[in-house]
Amino acid sequence: MSDISDIFELFVGIINNFHRAEISLDSPLEKMILGASTGKIVYLDNRRDAKGKYEFDFWRDIFKKFANYSEALDWLKSKGISEKMLYSKSDQFPDIVFKAKRTNGGFTCGSLLEMKDAKGSAIASFNSTLPTKSKSLKEVDIINGGNLVSRITAAFEEVITDFSEFYSYQRRCFYFVRTNKANLSKTKISLIDGSFFETIPTKELIAKTFLSIIQAHQEAKSEKLSDDELKHLESILAFLDNHNLISSSKHIDKASVKPRLRLMAEVHPEGNPHSRFYPEIPARSVNFIFPESDFSFLQKEAQINLKNLKQTIITHKRNGKYIVLQYVF
């Protein structure tokens, strides 16, 4: 499993900015992230607001390398990035890709980050991407049904050799989640390791979803499928692992409308660290939640100033223990 030191640094940066009162519990999540992580972002989904609202020019370092704007633009165009894309909001997964570091064997760091902001106490639904503990850029492209994210990331990383290794490198996923943003006495903010939401593999989750639809029909019609038929179905449904192919609208012969399946996921309270299942996470707190298996990393980072942070442990019903670094207002 790759190093999470960059995500830890991001968290420390966010806490420091809270301390300096540069941000508060109701600041935009993007402002919190962008203000704490300069120079390590190699894909940013909302380049428009970053520049317009948070004084963060995603392309600044690229432009610095060229004598003038048009030279930079020519280079970007050669990488498949049009002028129109520079400061747009692409609405793709993820919100942010962090820079991967090279090791002698391959890569480390380079995590993916997705933000979820909700007025109520439930985590905003996952619209198109089922949450997982890790994904490669290749998988990201499949989810998005295009290669915009990997194109921009690759341009930033200046990958020339070993692209396929870079492309299939498994990056850890983190979720920056706020709940109750409308009520500051209840607000909770957490940077959460993706494994918290992945208790069974996505492929299995999709297969079981369709199986459950079939079973619901069995019950509704009170017609039983045989065990053999169900087993056969299960093995067929195991093919359905490509989210993009499921959710794209379907051209059906002779039909004048195109059915469009939307795979959305809503977080069960047991999988929501901000729910009553986890009283260790109080209102008005900012948390970093990561698996116990990363504890050795924490010890390595112990020299970093942690004096304002409380350290506790929560137990996920299915995934075991998670360490929580916590700042409470």
Place this chain on the structure above:
DNA sequence: GGCCACAAGTACAGTCGGGT
């Protein structure tokens, strides 16, 4: 202990806008 009011959770549909 049961009822009620409100909060939390669930399940959708509708809208908007970016990318191709």
Place this chain on the structure above:
DNA sequence: ACCCGACTGTACTTGTGGCC
């Protein structure tokens, strides 16, 4: 122009805590 994902809004259902 078309395709599709993110975001928004809301109605309905379930859970909970206070009160009689």
